[in-house]
Amino acid sequence: MRPDDRKYLETHEWAKVTGDIALIGLTDFAIHELCSGNEGDLVYCDLPETGRTLEVGETFGEIESVKAVADLSSPVEGEVIEVNEAIEDHLEILSSDPWEQGWMVKIKLTKKSMDHLIDAETYESMLAKQS
Amino acid sequence: MNKDLLLYEKSRAGRRTLRLGALDVPAADTTGLPLRQSPPDLPQIGELELVRHYVRLSKKNVSIADSFYPLGSCTMKYNPLANEVAATIAGFSEAHPLLDAGRCQGALAVMKRVEEFLAAVTGLPCVTLHPAAGAQGELSALLVANAHFAARGEQARTKVLIPDSAHGTNPASAAVAGLEPVTVSSGKDGLVDVDDLQSKLGTDTAGFMVTNPNTLGLFEPRIAEICEKVHTAGALVYMDGANLNALMGIARPADFGVDMMHTNLHKTFSTPHGGGGPGAGPICVSEELGVYLPVPRVVESESGFHLETDAPESIGMLRGWSSNFGVILRAYAYMRRLGPDGVRRVAENAVINANYLRVRLRDAYHVPFDGLCMHEFVATTRHQRPGGVHAVDVAKRLIDLGHHPMTVYFPLVVNEAMMIEPTETETKETLDAFVEDMLLIADEARERPESLHDAPLSTPVGRLDEGRAVKEPVLRFRRG
Incomplete structure (x- = not known):
């Protein structure tokens, strides 16, 4: 079971909300799909500048492996106030700890409702249907 | 590893393929021209070594002139x-x-x-x-x-x-x-x-x-x-x-x-x-x-x-x-x-060849859109997933078996895509040989999937670290 302290977008981004701040990351499933379980295959992750405002579903960056490039879609609406700089040089963080150290951006929410996102259980059953 | 030296590494001072005769015409006046101050640093090598160098390299080349090349989306057809x-x-x-x-x-x-x-x-x-x-x-x-x-x-x-x-x-x-x-x-x-x-x-x-x-x-x-x-x-x-x-x-x-x-x-x-x-x-x-x-x-x-x-x-x-x-x-x-009729036959044969491969491969490999295809089709390694075998493993193994790999991981909308385009110029025998080898790989994926992760084994270099090649590219030769 994936962490139920956060909510998910169907495109595999997660959002963990504390007060009016959300941490955004990518699920273990998406990371695994991108790199076939070989963390060395992740080659690049492009993240936004701080200060940028995002809408739900807006592309805020991209992640690239040797076989594919995928857009990163924002699960929330708000302003980017911090970017996880550690990822740039250590992409392996994304596969070793996608839920905590592997957060990508910190967003100050302008809309707090997370009703448009799915919970961990629904996300799990979505993955089960896909495989 | 069978690594060829570069011409610069083979170079030895004084070796050459041609010795020019003495100047027997008046020297041109170069006064005021921007002449270089030192001779160019070119490799010095004899003719035999030079010929061997390029012939050896040419043998490592893979093209449609020596093997089947079913590179989907890129249409590597034969050029008459x-x-x-x-x-x-x-x-x-x-x-x-x-x-x-x-x-x-x-x-x-x-x-x-x-x-x-x-x-x-x-x-x-x-x-x-x-x-x-x-x-x-x-x-x-x-x-x-x-x-x-x-x-x-x-x-x-x-x-x-x-x-x-x-x-x-x-x-x-x-x-x-x-x-x-x-x-x-x-x-x-x-x-x-x-x-x-x-x-x-x-x-x-x-x-x-x-x-x-x-x-x-x-x-x-x-x-x-x-x-x-x-x-x-x-x-x-x-x-x-x-x-x-x-x-x-x-x-x-x-x-x-x-x-x-x-x-x-x-x-x-x-x-x-x-x-x-x-x-x-x-x-x-x-x-x-x-x-x-x-x-x-x-x-x-x-x-x-x-x-x-x-x-x-x-x-x-x-x-x-x-x-x-x-x-x-x-x-x-x-x-x-070709003329107008020939052009049409090209299209027909391209479509028939692709459908022939699709139907022969669809039991061993997952074909997500398994209706009539045009000149190419997409298969995946979904059936091979339990053994941890991915599209890239199938592609690399094909090299050992003498075929150029198909396109892999494109289009992006299909997971573990293998995109196969045989083109119109291949004989049934060539298509059948490719099918037999693809079925062999499917057997290997079931019986000893680990072995596929090591492919290719027959090439001058084995499986390359593509991730590192992107992150730490070495783009120029530096003399040691």
């Missing part, structure tokens, strides 16, 4: 030798692009006839041979579209709708043309989601870029309806002609509503391909859009052919010269040898 004979005719190969029209009537005639041929195949009457490759064709067509909308006062049309299965060049070309790419979803059937397309069409839409057959090798059965919807919104339909191989001689894109398209001579019309070019991506557009095509244009009149640059509505010049003429010439030779 007659094309090369045509390209070596001195009157063509030694012509200079600045010759007076009167001295290169033959070359201009070839260009005009190729334009006419492409117009006949696509149904779009106005053609330019300028674009040096498909992507430049896309860009030039979008610039034509911009000129068209500017002339109509419709500059607000800035969005280009593009299916998520498209080649990456489509959104890139739109961005370079100053337009905004907007993604249109594919449905579960792998085809354009027409409802999603409809919801995104509006007064800000400049065009819809569609690849037909699409990158899954599927013909868009609702293409006429799609084009009508785009036209109703006041926008243009651009077709990415990368997959024209499946249609030529059978369906003309103009007849189902396409306004502009490019053709890849290096894919469909058997001109050299790969290794960085030169390519050729002529574009064909409707009568209405013809005035915007780039200059110069080949014009035929009673007095012969000439290059015309007086075209006030043109988007201007795309490049220094009129085309990669040697490529155009090869395409002309190919077209003339």
Whole structure:
């Protein structure tokens, strides 16, 4: 079971909300799909500048492996106030700890409702249907 | 590891292939010329070592001249030798692009006839041979579209709708043309989601870029309806002609509503391909859009052919010269040898060969869209997933078995995609040999999947660390 302290977008981004701040990351499933379980295959992750405002579903960056490039879609609406700089040089963080150290951006929410996102259980059953 | 030394590493001072005789003519006066101060640092090597160096390298080359090359989306078809004979005719190969029209009537005639041929195949009457490759064709067509909308006062049309299965060049070309790419979803059937397309069409839409057959090798059965919807919104339909191989001689894109398209001579019309070019991506557009095509244009009149640059509505010049003429010439030779009936047979055989492979492979490999395909189809390694075998493992193992791998991990809309395009020129025996080896790999994936992770084993270097190659590229030789 994936962490139920956060909510998910169907495109595999997660959002963990504390007060009016959300941490955004990518699920273990998406990371695994991108790199076939070989963390060395992740080659690049492009993240936004701080200060940028995002809408739900807006592309805020991209992640690239040797076989594919995928857009990163924002699960929330708000302003980017911090970017996880550690990822740039250590992409392996994304596969070793996608839920905590592997957060990508910190967003100050302008809309707090997370009703448009799915919970961990629904996300799990979505993955089960896909495989 | 069987690693060849570079010529620089083999170099020894004083070795050479040729010794020049003593100077027996008066030395030229070089006073005041910017002469270099020291001799160039070139490798010094004897003829035998030099010959061996290049012959050894050539043996490591893999091409369609020595093996099956089912590279989906890239159409690595055989290039008949007659094309090369045509390209070596001195009157063509030694012509200079600045010759007076009167001295290169033959070359201009070839260009005009190729334009006419492409117009006949696509149904779009106005053609330019300028674009040096498909992507430049896309860009030039979008610039034509911009000129068209500017002339109509419709500059607000800035969005280009593009299916998520498209080649990456489509959104890139739109961005370079100053337009905004907007993604249109594919449905579960792998085809354009027409409802999603409809919801995104509006007064800000400049065009819809569609690849037909699409990158899954599927013909868009609702293409006429799609084009009508785009036209109703006041926008243009651009077709990415990368997959024209499946249609030529059978369906003309103009007849189902396409306004502009490019053709890849290096894919469909058997001109050299790969290794960085030169390519050729002529574009064909409707009568209405013809005035915007780039200059110069080949014009035929009673007095012969000439290059015309007086075209006030043109988007201007795309490049220094009129085309990669040697490529155009090869395409002309190919077209003339096939004729209209031959062109149709090419498409038919390309489609039959792809369907033959699809049906023979569909039990061993998952084929996500398992209906009639066009000239290519997509399989996946979903059945091999329990053993941890991925598309890349199958591709690398094929190298050991003597085949060039298929395209893998494209299109992006299919997980673990293996895109197979046999082309029309392969015999049944070659196709069967490929199938047997693919079935062998499926057996290996079941019985000893780990072994596939080590492939290829027969090559000068084994499995390369592609991730590290991207992150820590070594792009130049440094003398040790």
